[in-house]
Amino acid sequence: MHNRTEQKEKEMELTAMYDVCIIGCGVIGAAAAFELSKYQADILVLEKENDVAMGSSRANSAIIHAGYDPKPGTLMARLNVEGNAMAEQLCKDLSVPFERIGSLVLAFSEEEEETIRMLYDRGVKNGVPGLRIIDAKVIHEMEPEVSPNARMALYAPSAGIITPWDYTLAFAETAVRNGVKIQLNSPVIGIERLPEGGYCLKTPDTEYQARYVINAAGVHSDTIHEMVAEKTFTVHPNRGEYYVMDKAECFRANHVLFQCPNQDGKGVLVTPTMDHNLLVGPNAEGVEDGDRVNNTAAGMAFVRDKAGKSVPGINYRNAIRNFAGIRANTDKDEFQISIAAENFIDLAGIKSPGLSSAPAIALEAMKLLNECGFAPEKKANPITKRVKKRFRYMNDEERREAIKENPLYGRVICRCETVTEGEIIDAIRSPIPPCSVDGVKRRAGSGMGRCQGGFCGPRIVDILSRELGVNPMTITQDGAGSQLLLTETKQEVGE
Numbered sequence: 001m002h003n004r005t006e007q008k009e010k011e012m013e014l015t016a017m018y019d020v021c022i023i024g025c026g027v028i029g030a031a032a033a034f035e036l037s038k039y040q041a042d043i044l045v046l047e048k049e050n051d052v053a054m055g056s057s058r059a060n061s062a063i064i065h066a067g068y069d070p071k072p073g074t075l076m077a078r079l080n081v082e083g084n085a086m087a088e089q090l091c092k093d094l095s096v097p098f099e100r101i102g103s104l105v106l107a108f109s110e111e112e113e114e115t116i117r118m119l120y121d122r123g124v125k126n127g128v129p130g131l132r133i134i135d136a137k138v139i140h141e142m143e144p145e146v147s148p149n150a151r152m153a154l155y156a157p158s159a160g161i162i163t164p165w166d167y168t169l170a171f172a173e174t175a176v177r178n179g180v181k182i183q184l185n186s187p188v189i190g191i192e193r194l195p196e197g198g199y200c201l202k203t204p205d206t207e208y209q210a211r212y213v214i215n216a217a218g219v220h221s222d223t224i225h226e227m228v229a230e231k232t233f234t235v236h237p238n239r240g241e242y243y244v245m246d247k248a249e250c251f252r253a254n255h256v257l258f259q260c261p262n263q264d265g266k267g268v269l270v271t272p273t274m275d276h277n278l279l280v281g282p283n284a285e286g287v288e289d290g291d292r293v294n295n296t297a298a299g300m301a302f303v304r305d306k307a308g309k310s311v312p313g314i315n316y317r318n319a320i321r322n323f324a325g326i327r328a329n330t331d332k333d334e335f336q337i338s339i340a341a342e343n344f345i346d347l348a349g350i351k352s353p354g355l356s357s358a359p360a361i362a363l364e365a366m367k368l369l370n371e372c373g374f375a376p377e378k379k380a381n382p383i384t385k386r387v388k389k390r391f392r393y394m395n396d397e398e399r400r401e402a403i404k405e406n407p408l409y410g411r412v413i414c415r416c417e418t419v420t421e422g423e424i425i426d427a428i429r430s431p432i433p434p435c436s437v438d439g440v441k442r443r444a445g446s447g448m449g450r451c452q453g454g455f456c457g458p459r460i461v462d463i464l465s466r467e468l469g470v471n472p473m474t475i476t477q478d479g480a481g482s483q484l485l486l487t488e489t490k491q492e493v494g495e
């Protein structure tokens with residue numbers, strides 16, 4: 001029965017013609033889907049992984065940059081500043097944790113003081129609001145843990161911190177509620193032009209047709225581009241590794257603390273996160289495989305060494321996790337945003353500040369689609385808001401109310417982060433249901449704390465298997481190859 005339904009769905013896909021197909025559901029594909037979902041159009045998103053936000057969009061510094069770093073006149077400069085300005089209202093509307101805590105770029109030498117002045121001038125040209133150069137005294141008043149060797153800094157009050165996977169999920173979930181179809185586990189492996197116009201997109205299981213295509217495939221966006229057009233850029237995947245520190249270390253930084261940028265990027269930063277941890281990293285290392293996010297001893301040693309220059313007192317015994325993300329760097333110092341072929345748009349090579357620029361890039365995609373002749377009507381009342389309950393941020397009154405409405409809000413599952421069973425079930429029943437323990441973590445915040453899921457992990461496996469109606473043995477940490485339970489060790493009495 002199940003197979004017959006699947007077969008029928010495949011046959012329907014073969015004949016359906018979507019208006020737009022977006023390849024990739026990182027923050028860029030998701031923001032584009034959200035923007036397009038406000039129009040009367042059939043939109044499909046094809047994502048190769050088992051969840052959204054599985055590429056750079058889940059593993060980065062989580063900064064909404066102010067916009068003084070990109071060269072004036074570039075798309076990166078304009079879209080960064082525009083995206084930063086849009087973030088606050090969007091995060092309010094979509095219930096995404098975001099705070100404009102401001103950033104400091106620290107200078108430790110005369111030469112770096114020159115860089116600070118250059119960045120200030122760039123920022124002013126780029127239209128960054130409120131920039132100020134501050135001296136050592138002000139730095140140490142604002143940041144008592146910063147090294148006494150810091151002598152000057154660029155202060156950018158508009159810089160913010162965000163939960164990047166939740167930004168992506170918020171766009172994607174709202175797009176789905178507006179009718180967008182997101183097909184997970186669907187890598188695009190070939191694209192053919194249709195004789196009557198539009199494209200046929202091939203995945204291992206089925207084929208899809210669309211009049212317009214948006215390439216938002218991150219580190220693989222060059223491969224997708226070359227399926228329809230001449231090579232114009234190459235992605236050079238570049239790994240950045242991090243430490244996540246326990247909340248006990250969060251007092252070390254009140255703002256995002258950058259060092260002066262160099263040829264390898266923005267350098268090692270120290271910053272609080274939205275969950276009140278401290279994030280330290282990243283390094284920058286060219287790698288062959290854009291999907292391999294392993295940490296290395298050398299990378300971590302580099303991060304500790306460089307971070308010590310800004311904040312010497314960090315206690316690495318309080319590290320609770322390491323992770324790595326891959327930048328979609330290209331041979332061009334610019335986002336690759338253009339009409340790459342007839343009715344085919346590249347939102348490609350979106351390196352940093354891609355997270356900051358995402359909503360502005362989505363508007364840019366809309367402009368390019370219009371240029372290609374796609375001008376759908378706006379929907380009368382598209383959904384533009386998302387409500388997300390977070391028990392840990394509620395006051396006592398709100399908690400009592402939440403528990404009265406749903407007693408499962410009174411059952412704490414993740415003790416480190418105070419995440420309740422009610423929130424976990426909300427996550428599992430959300431518009432893009434998670435199928436793994438980490439999928440629940442990205443939505444509900446469980447397992448983010450000091451024990452890293454040691455306590456709540458087995459309970460989440462239980463809840464997932466109960467809610468999804470599957471055997472707990474099939475539940476993974478985060479997709480294929482990460483099975484948590486390998487064999488049954490006990491049997492019920494009487495079996």
Ligand SMILES: Cc1cc2nc3c(=O)[nH]c(=O)nc-3n(C[C@H](O)[C@H](O)[C@H](O)COP(=O)(O)OP(=O)(O)OC[C@H]3O[C@@H](n4cnc5c(N)ncnc54)[C@H](O)[C@@H]3O)c2cc1C
Nearest residue numbers: 024026028048055056057060061063188218240354355356
């Ligand atoms: C270490 C690091 C630090 C960073 N720090 C910041 C920061 O602080 N602030 C900031 O603004 N930016 C930052 N960035 C940049 C930011 O993370 C990216 O610009 C942004 O996440 C890019 O989003 P994306 O959607 O283009 O790519 P991704 O998030 O990688 O999404 C691409 C998606 O395409 C899918 N895909 C790939 N190939 C296929 C295929 N063939 N078929 C179907 N799907 C496919 C992938 O699975 C993936 O989900 C950082 C990046 C890194 C790596």
